[in-house]
Each structure stands twice: as C-alpha cells, then as structure tokens.
Amino acid sequence: MFPNVVPPVYGLKPSAPKKPNQSLSEVKDAEISGHMLGLIKSQASLLAKSAPEITNGTVRRVAASQVQQFIEMAYELFMYQNQHAYYQVPQLNANDTAQMLQAYVPANGAPQMPINNKPPVLLFSESSDFYRLPLYTSSMNLHLIKLPVTDLIK
CATH class of the missing domain: 1.10.287 (Helix Hairpins)
Structure with missing residues (x-):
C-alpha cells in the first residue's frame, strides 16, 4: 500500500500527562x-x-x-x-525480556482434564420414584440430584 514503508517506532517518549478535554477547541x-x-x-x-x-x-x-x-x-x-x-x-x-521469558518453566506430566463427552448417567432407585442425576461441579465434586420420575416424563 505504501510506496515507502517506514517501520514502526519502538520505545516510549516522555509526554505531558493527559487530561479530559474541557471544550471542543481542545480536541x-x-x-x-x-x-x-x-x-x-x-x-x-x-x-x-x-x-x-x-x-x-x-x-x-x-x-x-x-x-x-x-x-x-x-x-x-x-x-x-x-x-x-x-x-x-x-x-x-x-x-527485562530475558527475565520474562525465563519466568515460566514447562509443566511436569500430563494435565488433569475433566471427563469430557460422557452423557449423564441416570440412576434409578427401585425403592423410590426418583432418578438420581450425577452432577459434577467446577471442582469436580460429585453431587447427586434427585428428580421425580414424573418430571422426566413430561
């Protein structure tokens, strides 16, 4: 696009502190x-x-x-x-660049991943009219939710 491509200028130049404009003439x-x-x-x-x-x-x-x-x-x-x-x-x-690059080390071992792509398992108790639906929270704790059979039939 530009016939004479100029590379960007790197580095910060000192400047006066910025303040909100009080009138249109300051834009x-x-x-x-x-x-x-x-x-x-x-x-x-x-x-x-x-x-x-x-x-x-x-x-x-x-x-x-x-x-x-x-x-x-x-x-x-x-x-x-x-x-x-x-x-x-x-x-x-x-x-500073070297310090930032060396601030992290590779992780050891494989990361723990949540169980993906597994449909919820409905557990039915024959002694009651409830299904128990396992629910995993973000901390991977297992909670059972009791759902009446009539709610699932609707």
Missing part, C-alpha cells in the same frame, strides 16, 4: 485518529463475524474481502499515530 488529532482506529477495528471484527453467516455467496465474498481492507486501514491509522507519538509501542530492554 486534537490524537483523539480523532484514536477514535477512527477504534471504529475501523470494531468494523473489521464485525465483518469477520458476520461474513460466514451471509447466505448469498457473492455478498459473503464481498464482506469477507472487506475485512482485509479494514485491516490495512487500521494499520495505516496505527502508523500515523505511531509516527506522531500518539500510539507508542513500548520496548523492553534485553534484561
């Missing part, structure tokens, strides 16, 4: 371009979510192809903000 390019970027990004997200649900093939392809155009517009807005120090990209020094 700056930073706020306007920030709102534009938010709108473009949300529109790209909505197009990506809605395109698979469009039943007309031509309209679906048009909507899907527009997602890429919105992504490019958002990148252009990001680059505009970045070049004017409105959207700064922090960069960690080498020591």
Whole structure:
C-alpha cells in the first residue's frame, strides 16, 4: 500500500500527562485518529463475524474481502499515530525480556482434564420414584440430584 514503508517506532517518549478535554477547541488529532482506529477495528471484527453467516455467496465474498481492507486501514491509522507519538509501542530492554521469558518453566506430566463427552448417567432407585442425576461441579465434586420420575416424563 505504501510506496515507502517506514517501520514502526519502538520505545516510549516522555509526554505531558493527559487530561479530559474541557471544550471542543481542545480536541486534537490524537483523539480523532484514536477514535477512527477504534471504529475501523470494531468494523473489521464485525465483518469477520458476520461474513460466514451471509447466505448469498457473492455478498459473503464481498464482506469477507472487506475485512482485509479494514485491516490495512487500521494499520495505516496505527502508523500515523505511531509516527506522531500518539500510539507508542513500548520496548523492553534485553534484561527485562530475558527475565520474562525465563519466568515460566514447562509443566511436569500430563494435565488433569475433566471427563469430557460422557452423557449423564441416570440412576434409578427401585425403592423410590426418583432418578438420581450425577452432577459434577467446577471442582469436580460429585453431587447427586434427585428428580421425580414424573418430571422426566413430561
């Protein structure tokens, strides 16, 4: 898209603290371009979510192809903000980066996974007119729920 592609500027530049605008004359390019970027990004997200649900093939392809155009517009807005120090990209020094990368170690063994894809088992007690339905809570504790047979027949 750009004939002369300029890479983003990394690192933070000191700036004055931000304060709410008291009048329209205080609205700056930073706020306007920030709102534009938010709108473009949300529109790209909505197009990506809605395109698979469009039943007309031509309209679906048009909507899907527009997602890429919105992504490019958002990148252009990001680059505009970045070049004017409105959207700064922090960069960690080498020591901080190494410390973050070494902060975690691989887990030992296989993770404990819940029992998946098993239908609930109904237990019927012949001495009563209740089914007992096993229910697992988030802590994997087993609880039995008593349901009257008449409720299950409805």
